[in-house]
Amino acid sequence: MLKRILLVDDEKEIMELLEDFLLVEGYEVYQASNAEQARKVLLQTDIDLLLLDIMMPGESGFSLCKSIRRESNIPILFLTALEKDTDIIRGLHIGADDYIVKSASPGEIVARIKALERRLVLSSSSLNSERENIVRFKNLAINKQTRVVSIGGQTLSLTAKEYELLSLLTEHPKQVFTYDQLLESIWGYEFGDAHTVRVYIAKLREKMMKLEHCHVQIITVWGIGYKLEETEHA
Incomplete structure (x- = not known):
């Protein structure tokens, strides 16, 4: 189950709004405004999922995703204003589990997180069943x-x-x-x-x-x- 979510975005208003929706759904929410802060949170806390912006001051979300993927399979969802197919393909290619545009409503974003959570549970159950056999x-x-x-x-x-x-x-x-x-x-x-x-x-x-x-x-x-x-x- 996904319990602890890290929001990485330099737009404070978006993070506060998403946090309100996620807290209502029972998630623990952590915030970081750039890649450096995100790494500190990841070192200090057992995070279950990242909701990651791409365009941030300093290191981009693409770069942070790449470095995380070298060490971890933690679920990563890109939340960005970039809507081009090339950006979406790039995000998925470097290891993101989903790609959400910022025009999506907070309710839709929460629904996408829950959908990913269901897929992870089903995948884990299938893998465990296969291993048992x-x-x-x-x-x-x-x-x-x-x-x-x-x-x-x-x-x-x-x-x-x-x-x-x-x-x-x-x-x-x-x-x-x-x-x-x-x-x-x-x-x-x-x-x-x-x-x-x-x-x-x-x-x-x-x-x-x-x-x-x-x-x-x-x-x-x-x-x-x-x-x-x-x-x-x-």
Whole structure:
């Protein structure tokens, strides 16, 4: 959630008007009249969003935006009298999240801030969901939602059982699984022929070894079963 907003503009009346609207919406508002003051506020306070003018005394908003983007992904909205397409494109190109002309009403500006806030929340939720669906070990990644397996960025084509077997080993790296444990987890029966497991492990190893830069390997623990380990040369 965006809580603390920094207004950077040399026009005091505009800042005071915007502050009134933002305070009513529950935001904490900070003010700076130039780039130097803005940097001081950013060093002292955990700001969630910048509403930044372009034409200011001294350093421009474009320059300040560029320098901030080298260190931070904080949301930045340009608020400016410049309305040319070239100015808008430039502002977005150097890292602004939105571009608002000063002819917009305070209500519209607040609405744009809230729209950006909603996009950030949705993006964060989507990213977190995607991360939860991905299992990783070294340079092996398994997307459990799409069932796509990749090693070093290269896709590994697997059968259903091969996928289930590798997924289990990847979710518990370095843990030794016995033949019986693998049979029960993947094939659904407690006891069976260990040869079945050995055949599938052999197929998996063959496919993994064909990929360049494979930093994982399935290790045989003699007389017991298998585990997934990092390769010695990784």
